[in-house]
Amino acid sequence: MGREDSGAAAAARPPGAWRDNARPGQHDQRRRQPVSQRIGLIGVGLMGHGIASNLLKHGHALAVLEHAGNQPLDALQAAGAATQRSARALAAGSEVVILCVTGSPQVEAVLQGADGVLAGLRAGTVVIDCSTAIPRSTERMAQAVHAAGGRFLDAPMTRTPKEAAEGRLNLLVGGDAALFDACRPLLACFAENITHVGPVGAGHRMKLLHNYVSLGFIALLSEAAACAQRGGVAAEAFVEVLAKGGGGSVALERLKPYLLHRDASSLRFAMSNAQKDLSYYHTMAADSGAVAGIADAVLRTYTQGVA
Structure with a gap:
């Protein structure tokens, strides 16, 4: 065999594997180079755009699904991204398909639609769902992917579009x-x-647990801040006392620019998405028979905010 991988070796290589181009004796001197994978991405919103940009920076061949909800694609296309008009065509040309859509209805539609991913899925293709979804739906979709010959991971993310652009997301992964x-x-x-x-499904369960706690903190702090303002407590004092006591948290740090300066630039998570995630948590809690009294109140708070 020559220095390049044979076709059989390339076909057997798992997604994300590494090609070692070093000659014998050079393994300690030369850094292994990542294998370029053919990636299909569905959902180029605020988070998906950052994911796409970083996949291109790492040398992967990327195709994205054309959709009215995408962020502008000019920069991605200039960096080498291709576009496809159907999820079926996207899947047919991909070794890995990444989903980054709003929630379970969108995931189910893009996978199972007449022109969806499953219609074009090749044997061995990996579907990675980075969306936020209801776990029981995730388990059904994983079964459908497996039945079509593919493999499945749920890998929802935390952090913000800033970290997505920087390649610094947190991923909570469920699967084999x-x-x-x-x-x-x-x-x-x-x-x-x-x-x-x-x-499978554990990633989405953990994401809903995370978002319930995070959004619950935000709701509690927001309500307390409004009460403080009505009572004449200075915002500076409110933030300082909480930060140095039991209220110090990531949630407080995220809210602080708004509380002190009305700077909302760090609050880019839409209220509608927050309400959706909390409704998913409520469904998950009901499915498992867990107590959800506080969750009821938090969901009601965000539902009123969206109304």
């Missing part, structure tokens, strides 16, 4: 441990902290 290990180098192209949290 061996597949997770194989895909980890690919995920590391756009994520800083990558945690395998369990089998």
Whole structure:
């Protein structure tokens, strides 16, 4: 065999694997180069755009699905991204398909639609769902992907569009441990902290738990801040006392620019998405028989905010 991989070796290589081009004896001197994968991305919104940019920076061949909800694609196309008009065509040309859409209805539609991903899925293709979804839906979609000959990971993300652009997302991954290990180098192209949290569906369960706690903190702090303002407590004092006491948190740091200066630039998570995620948490809690009294109140707060 020559220095380049044979066709059989390339076909057998798992997603995110590494090609070692070093001659014998050079393994300690030369850095291994990542294999370029053919990636299809569905959902180029605020988060998906950052994911796409970083996949291109790491040398992957990227195609994205054309959609009215995408962020502008000019910069991605200038960097080499191709576009496809159907999810079926996108899947047919991809080794890995990444979903970054709003929620379970969108995931189900883009996978199972007449011109969807499953209609074009090739045997062995990996579907990685970075959306936020209801776990029982995730488990059904994973079964559908497997039935079509593919493999599946749920890998929802935390952090903001800023970290997405910087390639510093957190990923909470559910799925087969061996597949997770194989895909980890690919995920590391756009994520800083990558945690395998369990089998299929566990990633989305952990994401909903995370967002419930995070959004619950935000709701509690916002309500307290409004009460403080009505009572004449200075915003500076409110923030300082909480930060130095039991109220210090990531949520407070995120709210602080707005509380002190009415700077909302760090608050880019839409209220409608927050309400959606909390409704998903409520569904998950009901499915598992968990107590959700506080969750009811938090969901009601965000529902009123969206109304």
